[in-house]
Amino acid sequence: MTAFARKNADKPPMLIYDKVRKNYGDFTALDGVSMHVNSGEVVCLIGPSGSGKSTLLRCTNALETIDDGEIRFEGKPLPKSDTETRKVRQRMGMVFQSFELFPHKTALENVAIGLTTVRKMDADEAHKRAMALLAKVGLADKTANYPANLSGGQQQRVAIARALAMEPHVMLFDEPTSALDPETVGEVLNVMRNLADEGMTMIVVTHEMSFARRVANWVVVFERGQLLEQGPPQQIFEAPTTERTREFLSHLGWNG
Amino acid sequence: MNLDWSIVWQSRWLLLEGAGVTILLTALTMLIAVPGGIVLALMRGSRFKPVALFATGFVELFRNVPLLLLVYWAFYVMPVLTGLGLSPFATGLVALCLNVSAYNSETFRSGINSIRKGQTEAGLALGMSKGEVFRQIILPQAWRRVLPILASTWVSLFKDTSLVSVIAVGELAHTAMQIRSQSFRVLEMLTAMAAIYWLMGYPQAKIVDWIHRKYGVRE
Ligand SMILES: Nc1ncnc2c1ncn2[C@@H]1O[C@H](COP(=O)(O)OP(=O)(O)O)[C@@H](O)[C@H]1O
Ligand SMILES: [Mg+2]
Numbered sequence: 001m002t003a004f005a006r007k008n009a010d011k012p013p014m015l016i017y018d019k020v021r022k023n024y025g026d027f028t029a030l031d032g033v034s035m036h037v038n039s040g041e042v043v044c045l046i047g048p049s050g051s052g053k054s055t056l057l058r059c060t061n062a063l064e065t066i067d068d069g070e071i072r073f074e075g076k077p078l079p080k081s082d083t084e085t086r087k088v089r090q091r092m093g094m095v096f097q098s099f100e101l102f103p104h105k106t107a108l109e110n111v112a113i114g115l116t117t118v119r120k121m122d123a124d125e126a127h128k129r130a131m132a133l134l135a136k137v138g139l140a141d142k143t144a145n146y147p148a149n150l151s152g153g154q155q156q157r158v159a160i161a162r163a164l165a166m167e168p169h170v171m172l173f174d175e176p177t178s179a180l181d182p183e184t185v186g187e188v189l190n191v192m193r194n195l196a197d198e199g200m201t202m203i204v205v206t207h208e209m210s211f212a213r214r215v216a217n218w219v220v221v222f223e224r225g226q227l228l229e230q231g232p233p234q235q236i237f238e239a240p241t242t243e244r245t246r247e248f249l250s251h252l253g254w255n256g
Numbered sequence: 257m258n259l260d261w262s263i264v265w266q267s268r269w270l271l272l273e274g275a276g277v278t279i280l281l282t283a284l285t286m287l288i289a290v291p292g293g294i295v296l297a298l299m300r301g302s303r304f305k306p307v308a309l310f311a312t313g314f315v316e317l318f319r320n321v322p323l324l325l326l327v328y329w330a331f332y333v334m335p336v337l338t339g340l341g342l343s344p345f346a347t348g349l350v351a352l353c354l355n356v357s358a359y360n361s362e363t364f365r366s367g368i369n370s371i372r373k374g375q376t377e378a379g380l381a382l383g384m385s386k387g388e389v390f391r392q393i394i395l396p397q398a399w400r401r402v403l404p405i406l407a408s409t410w411v412s413l414f415k416d417t418s419l420v421s422v423i424a425v426g427e428l429a430h431t432a433m434q435i436r437s438q439s440f441r442v443l444e445m446l447t448a449m450a451a452i453y454w455l456m457g458y459p460q461a462k463i464v465d466w467i468h469r470k471y472g473v474r475e
Binding site: 061063082086087089090092093094096098100101102103104113114117118159162163166 | 372374375377378379380381382383384385388392393396397400
């Protein structure tokens with residue numbers, strides 16, 4: 001295999017996963033996962049449903065606690081205390097498959113709530129920032145809408161703006177387009193692509209293989225809680241080293 | 257039959273005062289039992305087992321004892337147990353609050369549980385504390401679902417306050433009964449009492465219907 005230099009490989013990685021294990025009762029959802037994410041990289045996590053991709057994201061921002069191994073973020077292991085955990089979460093944005101916008105708040109309030117509640121920023125300033133972020137995701141005219149009055153694609157873009165409001169160092173996307181009508185998938189992927197172009201560090205769980213192929217710097221294939229294979233998209237999509245990766249990709253209709 | 261309705265008119269100020277006490281009792285009970293219900297619901301969800309156990313015991317006890325019995329208990333037993341000498345009004349209020357807090361706790365618990373877990377996670381992911389998530393995200397949403405049920409509870413409570421008349425709290429039922437026994441105008445006073453309860457209760461029931469229509473869950 002030809003040597004491949006990962007983005008910012010000369011700098012310390014932003015996230016390091018070292019033999020991470022996560023159990024749900026008797027079931028092992030993550031079985032000794034080791035990988036890392038450099039700053040500015042877009043890392044796509046792919047693999048069959050139930051292989052542990054969401055679990056890895058949820059362990060990353062401590063929505064779940066790991067049972068063994070270590071996750072290091074910006075040089076430090078994830079903290080144990082609630083207060084420290086909250087500080088870490090502010091530096092990680094998360095985007096959910098089901099958006100999880102707050103239905104009793106307008107688009108603007110959804111984006112501003114982190115600033116006013118967590119950062120204790122005054123409402124005017126927070127709304128100004130929220131306005132700018134909604135404009136950035138192409139929703140300057142929807143600030144007063146409640147989530148119920150937005151399309152799926154629009155809701156997901158608000159959710160991205162909400163996460164960006166905290167000025168995160170890394171964005172975690174968990175199948176951000178899986179719940180969308182096909183015609184609104186593109187607008188969300190565009191926003192993500194623009195973010196990537198700005199240099200945002202991103203971990204993206206996705207079944208959008210063409211997005212992974214074009215935007216990812218690094219692709220990680222999961223199966224049954226284990227890391228099956230990882231590499232640059234060219235390798236994963238054109239010359240996968242394992243038969244299982246090949247099978248998974250052809251199952252999704254990917255033919256190289 | 258020899259009916260004399262003038263007794264009702266003669267007693268109007270007394271009856272009005274009784275009605276006032278009924279409304280005051282209802283309002284004060286709700287004012288205490290709504291926060292009480294929220295606190296109990298939170299305690300039941302506590303990770304600290306003794307707290308959760310205490311709240312569960314409290315709710316299951318006071319929800320399942322007949323209110324009338326609770327009123328008698330508060331009147332005869334509570335002073336002995338606690339050494340407190342409360343007025344009949346305060347005693348009645350305590351009994352109602354114990355019962356309605358337990359009810360409201362169940363109402364809030366189901367309201368809170370009906371909010372998807374993802375909403376909590378979205379709040380936590382922004383760096384909010386659990387308290388901030390509860391106050392900013394869960395409670396406002398649960399509130400909409402809970403409001404119609406609380407409104408129904410209010411109307412039941414309004415009628416149930418008549419039970420505290422057995423310990424001589426001067427609310428509407430007790431007042432009417434007193435006038436009845438002094439004037440021997442049984443039929444007139446009971447009819448008047450029913451009419452007053454209905455006149456006050458019917459508009460409340462209509463308001464509740466309206467709240468159900470406006471806030472009822474439509475998902
Ligand atoms: N809270 C949980 N309790 C029990 N099992 C869970 C829980 N969350 C996830 N799992 C299990 O862990 C496995 C991995 O789940 P997940 O990370 O969501 O997979 P993926 O995102 O790759 O589809 C699945 O088999 C799932 O059923
Ligand atoms: Mg998943």
